[in-house]
Amino acid sequence: AQSVTQLDSHVSVSEGTPVLLRCNYSSSYSPSLFWYVQHPNKGLQLLLKYTSAATLVKGINGFEAEFKKSETSFHLTKPSAHMSDAAEYFCVVTDPYNQGGKLIFGQGTELSVKP
Amino acid sequence: NAGVTQTPKFRVLKTGQSMTLLCAQDMNHEYMYWYRQDPGMGLRLIHYSVGEGTTAKGEVPDGYNVSRLKKQNFLLGLESAAPSQTSVYFCASSRGVAGGLYTDTQYFGPGTRLTVL
Structure with missing residues (x-):
């Protein structure tokens, strides 16, 4: 069975400092992995996705994530936080060979950015 | 191009009442999904559809029914609402298969x- 664990429920950074949101996954096969962002009272937007191509994935708004199979991790990073990055972030795993494309969500990490 | 739209945006029901949530997409996507979001639990899949006329159960299907009579619409029904169904409901859609893999982005x-209540 697949599962995702986001290691921090809340992360707080100062504007201009690096962001690190941690995600570990469990899967018995080569998964596809995603990061989605949800701003307050909004729907979810895809930040980036890994589908067995390059292990370092670049996304929108300066975010990137690195797939590390040996550590079963897919951490999200950004070199310099902006106030507009304050939102909830979800790490997501799916089985790319299973019809339905069902997503398994982590519990979410709320990112706060202080001025 | 509106993408994925949901109707209504807000609703208050009394226990035992019924209602239908409508999801519409204008991207000609094959796959559609209904999720619920509860605090601290991420999103959980209720039902999904891999094409017009098909539906399948997700992780938390009890108390819900769905229909996909038209490709662009996916309806979620609550026959007898319960307080445990208080939540935020999200609809999503995707092309389904991309490059032979079921990994296409969900919108x-x-x-x-x-x-x-």
Whole structure:
């Protein structure tokens, strides 16, 4: 069975400092992995996705994530936080060979950015 | 191009009442999904559809029914609402298969906030 664990429920950074949101996954096969962002009272937007191509994935708004199979991790990073990055972030795993494309969500990490 | 839209945006029900949530997409996507979002639990899949006329159960299907009579619409029904169904409901859609893999991006609607008293 697949599962995702986001290691921090809340992360707080100062504007201009690096962001690190941690995600570990469990899967018995080569998964596809995603990061989605949800701003307050909004729907979810895809930040980036890994589908067995390059292990370092670049996304929108300066975010990137690195797939590390040996550590079963897919951490999200950004070199310099902006106030507009304050939102909830979800790490997501799916089985790319299973019809339905069902997503398994982590519990979410709320990112706060202080001025 | 509106993407994925959901109707209504907010609703308050009394226990035992019924209602239908409508999801519409204009991207000609094959796959559609209904999720619920509860605090601290991420999103959980209720039902999904891999094409017009098909539906399948997700992780938390009890108390819900769905229909996909038209490719662009996916309806979620609550026959007898319960307070445990108070949640934010999201619809999503995707092309389904991309490059032979079921990993295509899911596009989400803005959500419906439902309260059951």
